[in-house]
Amino acid sequence: MAVTASEFSRLPALIGVEQACTLLGISRSAGYRAAAAGYLPTLRFGRRVYVPTARLLAMLGLTSEEAR
Secondary structure, three states: OOOOHHHHHOOOOEEEHHHHHHHHOOOHHHHHHHHHHOOOOOEEEOOEEEEEHHHHHHHOOOOOOOOO
16 A cells, blocks of 8 residues: 555644554564564553654655655
8 A cells, every 4th residue: 555645744643553554564563573672663551552754754754744
């Protein structure tokens, strides 16, 4: 699934690991492994794990301005 930079701008501030995996084109298990290893930026709220969209964009080399 190819995602354009403008589609990233419509994402909420936090997305679930599974949604991040879909955007990155990796499997769910690979995403959780990357999160556990620290390769995927995450925030924990209780038992839930979220990926900050801004940090995901930075990891991909996109800035907020490019995503608009």
